[in-house]
Every structure is written in structure tokens, then in C-alpha cells.
């Protein structure tokens with residue numbers, strides 16, 4: 001068996017741990033592993049293949065990033081090519097990818113990625129690519145699994161930042177508005193906001209009313225709490241409004257914290273500052289939880305390859321790692337459930353969602 005491994009989409013802490021687990025589990029069975037660099041790049045002539053053995057994956061469990069590199073702009077089904085006149089067209093390079101896969105005598109692909117990458121490999125599987133998926137994202141928005149690796153680390157980073165911002169907010173009697181990632185899911189904001197003792201948490205699943213946000217800040221003021229901490233998910237939007245985009249062409253979310261801080265200052269007269277945590281949340285080494293999950297996912301993916309369970313991804317359904325059809329996981333993306341215990345906990349603690 002020759003197993004290919006690829007990492008696609010935005011990176012997340014724990015990718016290297018998955019790669020290590022796949023390689024060691026494969027080698028343990030007498031199989032070979034080949035790394036595909038830069039997403040699907042090595043199968044499209046954009047980068048060299050990378051043979052992976054125990055030496056290549058030594059000492060990488062705790063490292064952030066991915067030794068294979070990644071890309072969130074390299075969809076082989078919609079490859080962007082610039083025409084001589086400067087305009088862009090999209091080409092389907094999937095047949096070229098399948099041909100290259102076979103020419104390199106590869107028997108299976110373990111594709112580590114979020115909803116974007118999993119959607120691509122689902123289409124490639126339908127065209128004949130033997131693939132097993134491993135769900136990855138700091139956003140925690142992939143269906144079928146209770147959590148993805150990378151999320152726990154991102155939440156720890158965000159919580160740590162909120163803790164640090166508390167002291168400066170209090171000294172200056174300011175409102176601090178912290179923007180965290182998550183795309184259209186509010187999991188990072190919800191967890192870091194609760195753990196970091198935020199006063200207001202704004203998430204995509206609950207459109208907010210800025211008047212309600214300001215009411216909360218005024219109430220705190222009246223109670224002698226002269227500072228407030230607002231955690232806003234990048235995908236949060238006001239009631240009846242739209243999400244804030246910094247790059248509409250690529251649907252890059254961002255800028256909501258600045259808007260919220262400005263509105264709070266205008267409406268309450270409280271000095272306000274905003275901070276975007278951005279890619280800090282994707283960096284650094286994985287937490288112990290994420291390392292364990294990533295290693296378990298990697299080993300389980302190789303077991304699925306052995307059983308020829310293609311078109312499936314590994315998923316955490318505690319206490320087990322189970323196979324779930326990629327199509328099924330993508331059909332129901334995860335979002336914060338409004339009836340969840342975490343939402344109830346936040347409300348019981350007096351945290352406002354601006355609703």
C-alpha cells in the first residue's frame with residue numbers, strides 16, 4: 001500500500017500530529033506514505049511529492065502548522081487561471097489529479113481538511129479517488145463529529161488573550177471588543193467568552209441588537225463596574241444586518257469588532273477599543289487535548305484505509321472515533337445550538353448575547 005497524505009485549507013494546530021500518526025500507523029503495517037505538498041499541489045505539478053517515513057515525522061507532534069504546507073486557494077475542481085488579458089477563469093483539473101494519483105502508484109489518500117477540503121475530496125471520491133477524510137478546523141463547524149482538532153488550542157489562545165485584556169480594560173475603565181475567528185459558527189467566541197468572563201458575547205447564531213449590548217454596559221457602569229469585555233465572533237451580524245467582510249471576493253470575514261466598538265463609544269460615551277486576534281488563533285503548538293484527538297484521528301484514518309472504507313471521515317463521538325460518511329457530515333454543518341447547555345450557562349452567568 002502507498003498512502004498519500006494531504007493537508008488543505010487554513011492550517012490548524014494538530015495537523016502535524018495527524019501526519020505523524022498516519023505515517024507511523026502505516027509504517028507499522030508495512031505500508032509506504034507519500035506527502036502531497038501545498039494542498040493538492042504535488043498532484044498537479046505545483047510541488048514535489050514528499051516521501052514520509054519515521055524520520056520525517058520525528059518530533060513533530062507538538063509543532064503548529066503543517067510540514068506539508070497548505071493552501072485554501074487550490075481547488076482542483078475550480079482551478080483559477082489568469083487569461084492573457086488579465087481576467088480569470090476556473091478550470092476543472094480533477095482528471096489530471098486522478099491521472100497523477102494513479103501514475104504515482106498511490107492506493108489511498110488521507111485528506112486532512114475542513115468543510116472546503118472535505119467537499120472537494122467528496123467530489124473526487126465520486127470520480128474514483130479512494131479517500132478517507134480527517135476533519136480539521138479551529139472553527140469546529142464540521143458536522144458528524146463532536147469536535148475537530150485545532151478548536152481547543154484556538155479557544156485556549158483566545159481565552160488567554162481575553163484574560164490579559166481584562167487588566168488593561170479595568171485600569172483604563174474602557175470597553176474592550178475582541179474579535180475571534182470561527183466563520184459562520186460561534187463556538188470559539190462562546191467558549192472563550194464564557195471561560196474568559198466576558199460581559200457580552202456576540203455570535204452568528206444570535207443576531208444582536210446594539211441597544212441591548214449598550215444596555216448591558218450601562219448596567220455594569222451603574223453597578224460600579226467601569227469596564228466591560230465584549231467578545232465578538234467574526235461572523236456575528238446585527239439584527240437585520242449583514243456580516244462584515246474585509247475581502248468580499250474571497251468571502252473573508254472581519255471588521256465587526258471595530259464597528260461594534262465604534263457604536264458602543266458613540267452610544268454610551270464609554271471609551272472603547274477593538275482588537276482582532278486573527279491568525280494568532282491558528283498558530284502555535286496544539287494543546288494536549290488536540291494532540292490526542294489528532295493522533296487518534298490519524299491512526300483511525302489508517303484503520304479505515306485498511307478496511308477500504310473510502311468516502312468516509314473519522315469523527316469523534318465520545319468515547320469512540322467512528323467512521324462517518326463525508327457526505328453526511330457536510331450535509332449538516334455544526335452551529336451553536338441555541339438550546340445548548342453552554343448558551344444556558346452563559347445566560348445564567350449574566351452574559352448578554354445582545355438579544
Ligand code: F6P
Pocket residue numbers: 010072114137138139181182183234252253282
Ligand atoms: O476556517 C479557519 C479560518 O481561520 C476562519 O476562522 C477564518 O475566517 C479563515 O480561516 C481565515 O482564512 P485566511 O487564512 O484565508 O485568512
